[in-house]
Amino acid sequence: MTWLRRFGMFWYDFLVGERWELFVGPIAALVIAALLVGAGAAGALVGLVLFVSVVVVAALSVATTLR
Amino acid sequence: MERAAEGFGEDPTSPLDRARRGRLGGPAELIGDRGRDEARLAARVDEIEVPQVRVHVERDPVEADAALDPEAQGADLPHRAAAIAGDPAPRIAVAPEGLDAELAAGLDHRRLEGVHERSNEEAAIAEAEDRVGDELARAVIRHFAAALHPDDLDCSPPELARARQDVRIVGLAAERQDGVVLEQQQLIGNSAIDALIHEPALEGPAVTVGHAAQPGGDDRDRHGATIAGAAWPTASGTVRPECGTVALMSSLAIATLVASFVASAVEFVEAVTIVLAVGTTRQWRSTLIGTGTAILVLAVLVAVFGTAIAVLVPIGLLRLIVGGFLIIYGLQWLTKAILRAGGAKAKHDEAAIFEREITALRAEPAVPATGMDWISFTVAFKGVLLEGLEVAFIVVTFGASADLLGPAALGAAAAAVVVLAIAALVHRPLAAVPENAMKFVVGVMLVTFGTFWAGEGVGVDWPAEDGALLLLLLGYVALSLAGVWLVRNRLEARLAARSSAGS
Numbered sequence: 001m002t003w004l005r006r007f008g009m010f011w012y013d014f015l016v017g018e019r020w021e022l023f024v025g026p027i028a029a030l031v032i033a034a035l036l037v038g039a040g041a042a043g044a045l046v047g048l049v050l051f052v053s054v055v056v057v058a059a060l061s062v063a064t065t066l067r
Numbered sequence: 068m069e070r071a072a073e074g075f076g077e078d079p080t081s082p083l084d085r086a087r088r089g090r091l092g093g094p095a096e097l098i099g100d101r102g103r104d105e106a107r108l109a110a111r112v113d114e115i116e117v118p119q120v121r122v123h124v125e126r127d128p129v130e131a132d133a134a135l136d137p138e139a140q141g142a143d144l145p146h147r148a149a150a151i152a153g154d155p156a157p158r159i160a161v162a163p164e165g166l167d168a169e170l171a172a173g174l175d176h177r178r179l180e181g182v183h184e185r186s187n188e189e190a191a192i193a194e195a196e197d198r199v200g201d202e203l204a205r206a207v208i209r210h211f212a213a214a215l216h217p218d219d220l221d222c223s224p225p226e227l228a229r230a231r232q233d234v235r236i237v238g239l240a241a242e243r244q245d246g247v248v249l250e251q252q253q254l255i256g257n258s259a260i261d262a263l264i265h266e267p268a269l270e271g272p273a274v275t276v277g278h279a280a281q282p283g284g285d286d287r288d289r290h291g292a293t294i295a296g297a298a299w300p301t302a303s304g305t306v307r308p309e310c311g312t313v314a315l316m317s318s319l320a321i322a323t324l325v326a327s328f329v330a331s332a333v334e335f336v337e338a339v340t341i342v343l344a345v346g347t348t349r350q351w352r353s354t355l356i357g358t359g360t361a362i363l364v365l366a367v368l369v370a371v372f373g374t375a376i377a378v379l380v381p382i383g384l385l386r387l388i389v390g391g392f393l394i395i396y397g398l399q400w401l402t403k404a405i406l407r408a409g410g411a412k413a414k415h416d417e418a419a420i421f422e423r424e425i426t427a428l429r430a431e432p433a434v435p436a437t438g439m440d441w442i443s444f445t446v447a448f449k450g451v452l453l454e455g456l457e458v459a460f461i462v463v464t465f466g467a468s469a470d471l472l473g474p475a476a477l478g479a480a481a482a483a484v485v486v487l488a489i490a491a492l493v494h495r496p497l498a499a500v501p502e503n504a505m506k507f508v509v510g511v512m513l514v515t516f517g518t519f520w521a522g523e524g525v526g527v528d529w530p531a532e533d534g535a536l537l538l539l540l541l542g543y544v545a546l547s548l549a550g551v552w553l554v555r556n557r558l559e560a561r562l563a564a565r566s567s568a569g570s
Binding site: 014015017019022023025026027029030033034037038043044046047050051054055057058059061062065066 | 394
Protein backbone atom coordinates (compact mmCIF):
# COMPACT_ATOMS: atom_id res chain seq x y z
CA MET A 1 0.00 0.00 0.00
CA THR A 2 2.84 2.34 0.79
CA TRP A 3 4.42 1.55 -2.55
CA LEU A 4 1.15 2.24 -4.34
CA ARG A 5 0.77 5.53 -2.52
CA ARG A 6 4.28 6.53 -3.42
CA PHE A 7 3.60 5.62 -7.01
CA GLY A 8 0.49 7.79 -7.02
CA MET A 9 2.30 10.67 -5.35
CA PHE A 10 5.09 10.43 -7.91
CA TRP A 11 2.69 10.82 -10.81
CA TYR A 12 0.79 13.58 -9.02
CA ASP A 13 4.02 15.50 -8.58
CA PHE A 14 5.04 14.70 -12.12
CA LEU A 15 1.84 15.90 -13.75
CA VAL A 16 0.26 18.38 -11.34
CA GLY A 17 3.29 19.59 -9.43
CA GLU A 18 3.22 22.63 -7.22
CA ARG A 19 0.71 24.63 -9.21
CA TRP A 20 -2.63 22.84 -9.49
CA GLU A 21 -4.06 25.68 -11.56
CA LEU A 22 -1.64 24.77 -14.32
CA PHE A 23 -3.25 21.33 -14.41
CA VAL A 24 -6.91 22.34 -14.12
CA GLY A 25 -6.68 25.47 -16.27
CA PRO A 26 -5.66 23.84 -19.57
CA ILE A 27 -8.27 21.12 -19.11
CA ALA A 28 -10.95 23.77 -18.59
CA ALA A 29 -9.69 25.62 -21.67
CA LEU A 30 -9.96 22.48 -23.77
CA VAL A 31 -13.49 21.82 -22.49
CA ILE A 32 -14.49 25.34 -23.53
CA ALA A 33 -12.90 24.84 -26.94
CA ALA A 34 -14.71 21.54 -27.41
CA LEU A 35 -18.03 23.14 -26.50
CA LEU A 36 -17.42 25.93 -29.00
CA VAL A 37 -16.57 23.44 -31.71
CA GLY A 38 -19.72 21.50 -30.87
CA ALA A 39 -21.73 24.71 -31.15
CA GLY A 40 -20.38 25.23 -34.65
CA ALA A 41 -18.01 28.11 -33.94
CA ALA A 42 -15.40 28.97 -36.58
CA GLY A 43 -12.03 27.28 -36.31
CA ALA A 44 -10.15 30.56 -36.08
CA LEU A 45 -12.38 31.72 -33.23
CA VAL A 46 -12.00 28.50 -31.27
CA GLY A 47 -8.25 28.52 -31.81
CA LEU A 48 -8.05 32.10 -30.57
CA VAL A 49 -10.15 31.26 -27.51
CA LEU A 50 -7.87 28.32 -26.73
CA PHE A 51 -4.74 30.45 -27.09
CA VAL A 52 -6.13 33.23 -24.91
CA SER A 53 -7.30 30.72 -22.30
CA VAL A 54 -3.82 29.21 -22.01
CA VAL A 55 -2.28 32.68 -21.70
CA VAL A 56 -4.77 33.63 -19.00
CA VAL A 57 -4.01 30.44 -17.06
CA ALA A 58 -0.28 31.17 -17.22
CA ALA A 59 -0.79 34.81 -16.20
CA LEU A 60 -2.96 33.82 -13.25
CA SER A 61 -0.38 31.28 -12.09
CA VAL A 62 2.47 33.80 -12.29
CA ALA A 63 0.37 36.45 -10.55
CA THR A 64 -0.55 34.00 -7.78
CA THR A 65 3.10 33.16 -7.23
CA LEU A 66 4.08 36.81 -7.06
CA ARG A 67 1.35 37.64 -4.54
CA MET B 68 -17.17 -12.00 -120.46
CA GLU B 69 -14.79 -9.27 -119.64
CA ARG B 70 -13.95 -8.94 -116.00
CA ALA B 71 -13.78 -5.55 -114.35
CA ALA B 72 -10.73 -4.47 -112.36
CA GLU B 73 -11.17 -4.98 -108.62
CA GLY B 74 -8.78 -2.36 -107.51
CA PHE B 75 -7.04 0.77 -108.54
CA GLY B 76 -4.19 0.10 -110.95
CA GLU B 77 -5.17 -3.50 -111.59
CA ASP B 78 -5.07 -4.76 -115.10
CA PRO B 79 -8.27 -6.71 -115.76
CA THR B 80 -6.63 -8.56 -118.58
CA SER B 81 -3.65 -9.72 -116.54
CA PRO B 82 -3.56 -13.31 -115.22
CA LEU B 83 -2.27 -11.93 -111.91
CA ASP B 84 -4.25 -9.97 -109.41
CA ARG B 85 -3.16 -6.83 -107.59
CA ALA B 86 -1.07 -8.85 -105.17
CA ARG B 87 0.68 -10.56 -108.05
CA ARG B 88 -1.07 -13.84 -107.39
CA GLY B 89 -2.52 -16.09 -110.03
CA ARG B 90 -6.27 -16.24 -110.38
CA LEU B 91 -8.96 -17.86 -112.34
CA GLY B 92 -10.42 -16.05 -115.17
CA GLY B 93 -14.01 -16.00 -113.99
CA PRO B 94 -15.85 -13.25 -112.10
CA ALA B 95 -16.87 -13.41 -108.48
CA GLU B 96 -19.78 -15.76 -108.01
CA LEU B 97 -20.24 -16.18 -104.28
CA ILE B 98 -21.08 -13.76 -101.52
CA GLY B 99 -17.85 -12.52 -100.10
CA ASP B 100 -15.88 -13.92 -103.00
CA ARG B 101 -13.64 -11.32 -104.57
CA GLY B 102 -12.68 -13.51 -107.40
CA ARG B 103 -9.39 -14.69 -105.99
CA ASP B 104 -8.00 -18.13 -106.45
CA GLU B 105 -8.21 -19.32 -102.90
CA ALA B 106 -12.00 -19.33 -102.81
CA ARG B 107 -12.13 -21.70 -105.74
CA LEU B 108 -9.56 -24.21 -104.69
CA ALA B 109 -11.20 -27.04 -102.82
CA ALA B 110 -7.91 -28.11 -101.20
CA ARG B 111 -7.40 -24.74 -99.58
CA VAL B 112 -9.08 -22.92 -96.80
CA ASP B 113 -11.97 -20.84 -97.92
CA GLU B 114 -10.96 -18.02 -95.71
CA ILE B 115 -12.81 -14.93 -94.73
CA GLU B 116 -11.20 -11.57 -94.71
CA VAL B 117 -11.44 -10.13 -91.26
CA PRO B 118 -11.44 -6.39 -91.08
CA GLN B 119 -9.55 -5.27 -88.01
CA VAL B 120 -8.99 -1.66 -87.22
CA ARG B 121 -6.25 -1.94 -84.61
CA VAL B 122 -4.53 -4.79 -82.91
CA HIS B 123 -2.33 -4.55 -79.88
CA VAL B 124 -0.78 -7.79 -78.86
CA GLU B 125 -0.81 -7.76 -75.12
CA ARG B 126 1.43 -9.81 -72.99
CA ASP B 127 0.78 -10.95 -69.48
CA PRO B 128 1.38 -8.28 -66.89
CA VAL B 129 4.84 -8.37 -65.45
CA GLU B 130 6.39 -6.63 -62.54
CA ALA B 131 9.22 -4.38 -63.50
CA ASP B 132 11.07 -1.51 -61.98
CA ALA B 133 9.13 1.70 -62.12
CA ALA B 134 10.26 4.16 -64.70
CA LEU B 135 12.84 6.60 -63.48
CA ASP B 136 11.38 9.32 -65.59
CA PRO B 137 9.35 12.11 -63.96
CA GLU B 138 7.12 12.16 -67.01
CA ALA B 139 7.11 8.57 -68.03
CA GLN B 140 3.59 8.77 -69.43
CA GLY B 141 4.54 11.36 -71.95
CA ALA B 142 7.94 10.14 -72.84
CA ASP B 143 7.44 10.49 -76.59
CA LEU B 144 6.34 14.10 -76.46
CA PRO B 145 9.12 16.23 -74.98
CA HIS B 146 11.78 17.68 -77.17
CA ARG B 147 14.85 16.26 -75.70
CA ALA B 148 17.70 14.17 -76.82
CA ALA B 149 18.25 11.87 -73.89
CA ALA B 150 15.35 11.32 -71.58
CA ILE B 151 16.62 8.42 -69.59
CA ALA B 152 19.83 8.19 -67.68
CA GLY B 153 18.67 5.71 -65.09
CA ASP B 154 20.55 2.52 -64.62
CA PRO B 155 19.85 -0.22 -63.78
CA ALA B 156 16.24 -0.09 -64.91
CA PRO B 157 15.10 -2.84 -67.23
CA ARG B 158 12.27 -2.11 -69.62
CA ILE B 159 12.43 1.60 -69.22
CA ALA B 160 10.71 3.97 -71.56
CA VAL B 161 12.92 5.56 -74.19
CA ALA B 162 12.07 8.94 -75.56
CA PRO B 163 12.51 9.35 -79.31
CA GLU B 164 14.81 12.00 -80.61
CA GLY B 165 12.30 13.34 -83.10
CA LEU B 166 10.66 16.66 -82.65
CA ASP B 167 7.19 15.24 -83.10
CA ALA B 168 7.12 11.53 -83.40
CA GLU B 169 3.37 11.24 -83.72
CA LEU B 170 3.13 13.78 -86.52
CA ALA B 171 5.99 12.35 -88.51
CA ALA B 172 4.70 8.85 -88.12
CA GLY B 173 1.23 9.89 -89.21
CA LEU B 174 2.53 11.35 -92.45
CA ASP B 175 4.72 8.48 -93.34
CA HIS B 176 3.15 5.50 -91.75
CA ARG B 177 1.86 4.00 -95.01
CA ARG B 178 5.40 3.79 -96.27
CA LEU B 179 6.35 1.91 -93.20
CA GLU B 180 3.88 -0.84 -93.85
CA GLY B 181 5.54 -4.07 -94.64
CA VAL B 182 4.50 -6.57 -97.30
CA HIS B 183 1.78 -8.89 -96.19
CA GLU B 184 3.26 -12.33 -96.40
CA ARG B 185 1.11 -15.12 -95.14
CA SER B 186 0.47 -18.75 -95.67
CA ASN B 187 -2.67 -19.89 -97.35
CA GLU B 188 -3.97 -21.30 -94.08
CA GLU B 189 -3.85 -17.95 -92.28
CA ALA B 190 -6.82 -15.70 -92.14
CA ALA B 191 -6.22 -12.54 -94.04
CA ILE B 192 -6.21 -9.46 -91.91
CA ALA B 193 -6.78 -6.10 -93.38
CA GLU B 194 -5.22 -3.65 -90.96
CA ALA B 195 -6.32 -0.07 -91.15
CA GLU B 196 -3.40 1.01 -89.02
CA ASP B 197 -0.56 -1.23 -88.08
CA ARG B 198 2.54 0.84 -88.47
CA VAL B 199 4.10 -0.57 -85.39
CA GLY B 200 3.68 -4.04 -84.07
CA ASP B 201 2.74 -3.11 -80.55
CA GLU B 202 3.37 -5.38 -77.70
CA LEU B 203 2.44 -3.58 -74.59
CA ALA B 204 2.60 -4.68 -71.05
CA ARG B 205 -0.36 -3.65 -68.98
CA ALA B 206 -0.04 -1.61 -65.82
CA VAL B 207 0.92 -3.52 -62.75
CA ILE B 208 0.77 -2.53 -59.11
CA ARG B 209 4.11 -1.30 -57.95
CA HIS B 210 5.54 1.05 -55.40
CA PHE B 211 5.83 4.68 -56.20
CA ALA B 212 8.72 5.52 -58.39
CA ALA B 213 11.43 7.62 -56.92
CA ALA B 214 11.55 11.26 -57.83
CA LEU B 215 14.79 12.02 -59.58
CA HIS B 216 15.18 15.32 -57.87
CA PRO B 217 13.34 17.27 -55.18
CA ASP B 218 12.32 19.68 -57.94
CA ASP B 219 10.29 16.88 -59.44
CA LEU B 220 7.90 16.79 -56.53
CA ASP B 221 4.46 16.09 -57.79
CA CYS B 222 2.52 18.71 -55.89
CA SER B 223 2.05 21.99 -57.63
CA PRO B 224 2.86 25.13 -55.61
CA PRO B 225 -0.77 25.95 -54.74
CA GLU B 226 -1.28 22.43 -53.51
CA LEU B 227 1.91 22.58 -51.51
CA ALA B 228 0.65 25.69 -49.78
CA ARG B 229 -2.49 23.91 -48.72
CA ALA B 230 -0.94 20.53 -48.07
CA ARG B 231 -0.21 19.28 -44.63
CA GLN B 232 3.36 19.36 -43.53
CA ASP B 233 3.78 15.64 -43.66
CA VAL B 234 2.54 15.56 -47.23
CA ARG B 235 5.04 18.01 -48.62
CA ILE B 236 7.91 15.61 -48.44
CA VAL B 237 6.32 13.05 -50.68
CA GLY B 238 7.65 12.96 -54.19
CA LEU B 239 5.62 10.89 -56.60
CA ALA B 240 7.46 11.62 -59.77
CA ALA B 241 6.25 9.02 -62.17
CA GLU B 242 2.61 9.23 -61.24
CA ARG B 243 0.66 12.21 -62.35
CA GLN B 244 -2.22 13.78 -60.54
CA ASP B 245 -4.93 12.33 -62.72
CA GLY B 246 -4.23 8.82 -61.51
CA VAL B 247 -5.17 7.40 -64.93
CA VAL B 248 -2.95 5.09 -66.89
CA LEU B 249 -3.12 5.46 -70.62
CA GLU B 250 -1.57 2.71 -72.62
CA GLN B 251 1.05 4.06 -74.94
CA GLN B 252 2.24 3.19 -78.34
CA GLN B 253 5.53 1.43 -78.46
CA LEU B 254 8.34 3.90 -78.25
CA ILE B 255 11.01 3.54 -80.84
CA GLY B 256 14.61 4.19 -80.11
CA ASN B 257 15.46 5.97 -83.34
CA SER B 258 13.87 9.00 -84.85
CA ALA B 259 10.59 8.66 -86.69
CA ILE B 260 11.73 11.40 -89.07
CA ASP B 261 14.46 9.11 -90.29
CA ALA B 262 12.04 6.26 -90.66
CA LEU B 263 12.68 5.81 -94.33
CA ILE B 264 16.36 5.36 -93.73
CA HIS B 265 16.03 3.27 -90.64
CA GLU B 266 12.81 1.51 -91.50
CA PRO B 267 14.01 -1.92 -90.35
CA ALA B 268 14.31 -0.58 -86.83
CA LEU B 269 10.58 -0.02 -86.74
CA GLU B 270 10.03 -3.71 -87.11
CA GLY B 271 12.58 -4.51 -84.46
CA PRO B 272 11.97 -6.33 -81.21
CA ALA B 273 9.15 -5.02 -79.10
CA VAL B 274 10.08 -2.66 -76.31
CA THR B 275 8.00 -2.65 -73.22
CA VAL B 276 6.74 0.72 -72.20
CA GLY B 277 7.20 1.20 -68.50
CA HIS B 278 3.93 2.57 -67.29
CA ALA B 279 3.86 4.81 -64.32
CA ALA B 280 3.51 2.88 -61.13
CA GLN B 281 0.06 2.92 -59.63
CA PRO B 282 -0.95 2.35 -56.04
CA GLY B 283 -3.45 -0.41 -55.80
CA GLY B 284 -7.00 -0.30 -54.52
CA ASP B 285 -7.79 2.33 -51.98
CA ASP B 286 -4.26 3.62 -52.06
CA ARG B 287 -5.04 5.37 -55.30
CA ASP B 288 -7.77 7.36 -53.65
CA ARG B 289 -5.52 8.07 -50.74
CA HIS B 290 -2.88 9.35 -53.06
CA GLY B 291 -5.33 11.65 -54.73
CA ALA B 292 -6.42 12.96 -51.40
CA THR B 293 -2.83 13.46 -50.40
CA ILE B 294 -2.05 15.52 -53.43
CA ALA B 295 -5.12 17.58 -52.80
CA GLY B 296 -3.79 18.45 -49.40
CA ALA B 297 -5.86 16.25 -47.15
CA ALA B 298 -4.41 13.84 -44.67
CA TRP B 299 -3.51 10.35 -45.72
CA PRO B 300 -4.96 8.19 -42.98
CA THR B 301 -2.72 5.54 -41.52
CA ALA B 302 -2.56 3.86 -38.16
CA SER B 303 -1.11 6.98 -36.71
CA GLY B 304 -2.96 9.40 -38.91
CA THR B 305 -0.31 10.64 -41.27
CA VAL B 306 1.31 9.79 -44.55
CA ARG B 307 3.68 6.88 -44.55
CA PRO B 308 5.50 7.04 -47.86
CA GLU B 309 6.74 3.68 -49.01
CA CYS B 310 9.95 3.03 -50.84
CA GLY B 311 10.96 5.37 -53.56
CA THR B 312 9.86 8.59 -51.96
CA VAL B 313 12.16 11.45 -51.28
CA ALA B 314 12.91 11.43 -47.59
CA LEU B 315 13.28 15.08 -46.85
CA MET B 316 13.02 16.14 -43.24
CA SER B 317 10.06 18.41 -42.82
CA SER B 318 10.07 21.57 -40.76
CA LEU B 319 7.82 19.82 -38.25
CA ALA B 320 10.38 17.06 -37.85
CA ILE B 321 13.15 19.62 -37.39
CA ALA B 322 11.09 21.47 -34.79
CA THR B 323 10.45 18.19 -33.00
CA LEU B 324 14.14 17.30 -33.08
CA VAL B 325 15.15 20.71 -31.74
CA ALA B 326 12.53 20.70 -28.99
CA SER B 327 13.52 17.19 -27.95
CA PHE B 328 17.22 18.10 -28.03
CA VAL B 329 16.88 21.23 -25.92
CA ALA B 330 14.49 19.66 -23.40
CA SER B 331 16.64 16.57 -23.11
CA ALA B 332 19.82 18.60 -22.75
CA VAL B 333 18.34 20.47 -19.79
CA GLU B 334 17.34 17.25 -18.06
CA PHE B 335 20.62 15.53 -18.86
CA VAL B 336 22.55 18.44 -17.36
CA GLU B 337 20.68 17.86 -14.11
CA ALA B 338 21.24 14.11 -14.35
CA VAL B 339 24.95 14.61 -15.03
CA THR B 340 25.25 16.70 -11.87
CA ILE B 341 23.96 13.76 -9.82
CA VAL B 342 26.15 11.25 -11.66
CA LEU B 343 29.25 13.41 -11.17
CA ALA B 344 28.50 13.83 -7.50
CA VAL B 345 28.08 10.07 -6.98
CA GLY B 346 31.04 9.09 -9.12
CA THR B 347 33.54 11.49 -7.59
CA THR B 348 32.38 10.81 -4.04
CA ARG B 349 31.99 7.02 -4.15
CA GLN B 350 32.73 4.63 -7.04
CA TRP B 351 32.67 5.36 -10.76
CA ARG B 352 32.12 1.77 -11.90
CA SER B 353 28.87 1.26 -9.97
CA THR B 354 27.74 4.77 -10.85
CA LEU B 355 28.20 4.20 -14.56
CA ILE B 356 26.45 0.83 -14.39
CA GLY B 357 23.51 2.49 -12.64
CA THR B 358 23.48 5.26 -15.25
CA GLY B 359 23.59 2.81 -18.15
CA THR B 360 20.80 0.71 -16.65
CA ALA B 361 18.59 3.77 -16.28
CA ILE B 362 19.23 4.83 -19.88
CA LEU B 363 18.38 1.31 -21.04
CA VAL B 364 15.11 1.35 -19.08
CA LEU B 365 14.24 4.72 -20.55
CA ALA B 366 14.94 3.52 -24.08
CA VAL B 367 12.67 0.52 -23.56
CA LEU B 368 9.93 2.73 -22.12
CA VAL B 369 10.13 5.10 -25.09
CA ALA B 370 10.11 2.27 -27.61
CA VAL B 371 7.26 0.37 -25.99
CA PHE B 372 5.01 3.24 -25.01
CA GLY B 373 5.80 5.35 -28.02
CA THR B 374 4.90 2.57 -30.43
CA ALA B 375 1.95 1.28 -28.43
CA ILE B 376 0.39 4.69 -28.00
CA ALA B 377 0.82 5.54 -31.66
CA VAL B 378 -0.70 2.27 -32.80
CA LEU B 379 -3.46 1.70 -30.27
CA VAL B 380 -4.85 5.16 -29.57
CA PRO B 381 -6.88 6.91 -32.29
CA ILE B 382 -5.07 9.96 -33.58
CA GLY B 383 -7.77 12.44 -32.57
CA LEU B 384 -7.93 11.21 -28.99
CA LEU B 385 -4.15 10.90 -28.86
CA ARG B 386 -3.61 14.49 -29.91
CA LEU B 387 -6.18 15.71 -27.41
CA ILE B 388 -4.58 13.86 -24.49
CA VAL B 389 -0.99 14.50 -25.50
CA GLY B 390 -1.70 18.09 -26.42
CA GLY B 391 -3.36 18.65 -23.07
CA PHE B 392 -0.39 17.18 -21.20
CA LEU B 393 2.05 19.22 -23.27
CA ILE B 394 0.18 22.41 -22.38
CA ILE B 395 0.22 21.45 -18.71
CA TYR B 396 3.85 20.38 -18.73
CA GLY B 397 4.97 23.29 -20.88
CA LEU B 398 3.20 25.82 -18.69
CA GLN B 399 5.00 24.43 -15.65
CA TRP B 400 8.35 24.98 -17.35
CA LEU B 401 7.38 28.30 -18.88
CA THR B 402 5.93 29.93 -15.76
CA LYS B 403 8.99 28.89 -13.74
CA ALA B 404 11.25 30.28 -16.45
CA ILE B 405 9.30 33.55 -16.50
CA LEU B 406 9.53 33.86 -12.73
CA ARG B 407 13.25 33.06 -12.74
CA ALA B 408 13.99 35.45 -15.60
CA GLY B 409 12.01 38.16 -13.82
CA GLY B 410 13.91 37.61 -10.60
CA ALA B 411 10.98 36.24 -8.59
CA LYS B 412 12.43 32.75 -8.25
CA ALA B 413 15.96 31.53 -7.65
CA LYS B 414 17.66 30.17 -10.70
CA HIS B 415 18.71 26.57 -10.94
CA ASP B 416 22.22 26.34 -9.51
CA GLU B 417 23.96 23.15 -10.53
CA ALA B 418 27.00 23.91 -8.37
CA ALA B 419 24.85 24.19 -5.26
CA ILE B 420 22.99 21.00 -6.12
CA PHE B 421 26.32 19.26 -6.64
CA GLU B 422 27.56 20.31 -3.20
CA ARG B 423 24.30 19.23 -1.58
CA GLU B 424 24.49 15.79 -3.22
CA ILE B 425 28.09 15.30 -2.10
CA THR B 426 27.22 16.19 1.48
CA ALA B 427 24.38 13.69 1.49
CA LEU B 428 26.50 10.92 -0.04
CA ARG B 429 29.30 11.35 2.48
CA ALA B 430 26.81 10.58 5.21
CA GLU B 431 26.20 7.13 3.68
CA PRO B 432 28.18 3.96 4.66
CA ALA B 433 31.67 3.62 3.22
CA VAL B 434 32.26 2.21 -0.23
CA PRO B 435 32.97 -1.57 -0.17
CA ALA B 436 36.53 -2.52 -1.02
CA THR B 437 35.48 -4.96 -3.73
CA GLY B 438 32.39 -5.59 -5.79
CA MET B 439 29.43 -3.38 -6.55
CA ASP B 440 28.63 -0.28 -4.53
CA TRP B 441 24.85 -0.46 -4.52
CA ILE B 442 24.46 3.02 -3.06
CA SER B 443 26.27 4.49 -6.05
CA PHE B 444 24.23 2.32 -8.39
CA THR B 445 20.90 3.23 -6.78
CA VAL B 446 21.49 6.97 -6.53
CA ALA B 447 22.76 7.20 -10.10
CA PHE B 448 19.98 4.96 -11.42
CA LYS B 449 17.24 6.88 -9.61
CA GLY B 450 18.59 10.30 -10.54
CA VAL B 451 19.02 9.48 -14.24
CA LEU B 452 15.70 7.63 -14.42
CA LEU B 453 13.70 10.44 -12.80
CA GLU B 454 15.31 13.17 -14.88
CA GLY B 455 15.10 10.99 -17.95
CA LEU B 456 11.41 10.29 -17.44
CA GLU B 457 10.70 13.88 -18.35
CA VAL B 458 12.74 13.40 -21.50
CA ALA B 459 10.92 10.16 -22.25
CA PHE B 460 7.60 11.90 -21.71
CA ILE B 461 8.49 14.62 -24.19
CA VAL B 462 9.88 12.16 -26.74
CA VAL B 463 6.87 9.88 -26.53
CA THR B 464 4.31 12.67 -26.70
CA PHE B 465 6.01 14.42 -29.59
CA GLY B 466 6.69 11.21 -31.40
CA ALA B 467 3.19 9.84 -30.99
CA SER B 468 1.35 13.03 -31.85
CA ALA B 469 3.25 13.92 -34.96
CA ASP B 470 4.33 10.43 -35.96
CA LEU B 471 7.87 11.64 -35.41
CA LEU B 472 9.21 9.25 -32.83
CA GLY B 473 12.45 8.96 -34.76
CA PRO B 474 13.38 12.67 -34.80
CA ALA B 475 12.25 13.04 -31.18
CA ALA B 476 14.38 10.11 -30.04
CA LEU B 477 17.27 11.32 -32.19
CA GLY B 478 17.16 14.73 -30.54
CA ALA B 479 17.20 13.16 -27.08
CA ALA B 480 20.06 10.81 -27.97
CA ALA B 481 22.07 13.67 -29.47
CA ALA B 482 21.53 15.72 -26.31
CA ALA B 483 22.74 12.81 -24.18
CA VAL B 484 25.87 12.43 -26.26
CA VAL B 485 26.67 16.14 -26.24
CA VAL B 486 26.05 16.63 -22.51
CA LEU B 487 27.96 13.50 -21.51
CA ALA B 488 30.87 14.44 -23.76
CA ILE B 489 31.10 17.92 -22.26
CA ALA B 490 30.78 16.53 -18.74
CA ALA B 491 33.56 14.03 -19.41
CA LEU B 492 35.79 16.85 -20.66
CA VAL B 493 35.22 19.39 -17.91
CA HIS B 494 34.64 16.80 -15.19
CA ARG B 495 32.54 19.12 -13.08
CA PRO B 496 28.90 20.26 -12.93
CA LEU B 497 27.77 22.09 -16.02
CA ALA B 498 26.85 25.23 -14.15
CA ALA B 499 27.62 27.43 -17.13
CA VAL B 500 24.83 25.94 -19.19
CA PRO B 501 22.02 28.53 -19.53
CA GLU B 502 19.42 26.21 -18.11
CA ASN B 503 16.77 28.85 -17.52
CA ALA B 504 16.93 30.16 -21.06
CA MET B 505 16.72 26.60 -22.36
CA LYS B 506 13.71 25.88 -20.16
CA PHE B 507 12.09 29.07 -21.42
CA VAL B 508 12.54 27.90 -25.01
CA VAL B 509 11.34 24.39 -24.27
CA GLY B 510 8.35 25.66 -22.33
CA VAL B 511 7.26 27.86 -25.21
CA MET B 512 7.64 25.02 -27.70
CA LEU B 513 5.75 22.54 -25.54
CA VAL B 514 2.86 24.94 -25.01
CA THR B 515 2.80 25.80 -28.71
CA PHE B 516 2.65 22.21 -29.92
CA GLY B 517 0.31 21.28 -27.09
CA THR B 518 -2.16 24.02 -28.03
CA PHE B 519 -2.05 23.04 -31.68
CA TRP B 520 -2.51 19.31 -31.17
CA ALA B 521 -5.05 19.59 -28.38
CA GLY B 522 -6.99 22.03 -30.55
CA GLU B 523 -7.00 19.52 -33.38
CA GLY B 524 -8.06 16.88 -30.89
CA VAL B 525 -11.19 18.79 -29.89
CA GLY B 526 -11.97 19.54 -33.52
CA VAL B 527 -10.44 22.95 -34.13
CA ASP B 528 -9.86 23.53 -37.82
CA TRP B 529 -6.80 25.75 -37.57
CA PRO B 530 -6.60 28.48 -40.17
CA ALA B 531 -3.45 28.20 -42.30
CA GLU B 532 -3.08 24.58 -41.19
CA ASP B 533 0.47 24.06 -39.90
CA GLY B 534 1.13 27.75 -40.36
CA ALA B 535 -0.91 28.23 -37.19
CA LEU B 536 2.01 26.70 -35.30
CA LEU B 537 4.19 29.65 -36.22
CA LEU B 538 1.52 32.13 -35.18
CA LEU B 539 1.05 30.35 -31.85
CA LEU B 540 4.82 30.25 -31.30
CA LEU B 541 5.22 33.96 -31.99
CA GLY B 542 2.26 34.78 -29.76
CA TYR B 543 3.53 32.73 -26.83
CA VAL B 544 7.07 34.09 -27.16
CA ALA B 545 5.85 37.69 -27.24
CA LEU B 546 3.51 37.26 -24.28
CA SER B 547 6.11 35.33 -22.28
CA LEU B 548 8.67 38.08 -22.78
CA ALA B 549 6.02 40.57 -21.78
CA GLY B 550 5.41 38.43 -18.70
CA VAL B 551 9.11 38.58 -17.78
CA TRP B 552 9.05 42.36 -18.16
CA LEU B 553 5.92 42.66 -16.01
CA VAL B 554 7.34 40.42 -13.27
CA ARG B 555 10.56 42.40 -13.18
CA ASN B 556 8.71 45.71 -13.02
CA ARG B 557 6.41 44.38 -10.32
CA LEU B 558 9.36 43.29 -8.17
CA GLU B 559 11.21 46.56 -8.71
CA ALA B 560 8.10 48.50 -7.81
CA ARG B 561 7.69 46.40 -4.69
CA LEU B 562 11.33 46.92 -3.68
CA ALA B 563 11.02 50.62 -4.34
CA ALA B 564 7.90 50.77 -2.21
CA ARG B 565 9.65 48.93 0.63
CA SER B 566 12.72 51.11 0.46
CA SER B 567 10.65 54.27 0.45
CA ALA B 568 8.59 52.94 3.36
CA GLY B 569 11.79 52.09 5.26
CA SER B 570 13.27 55.51 4.71
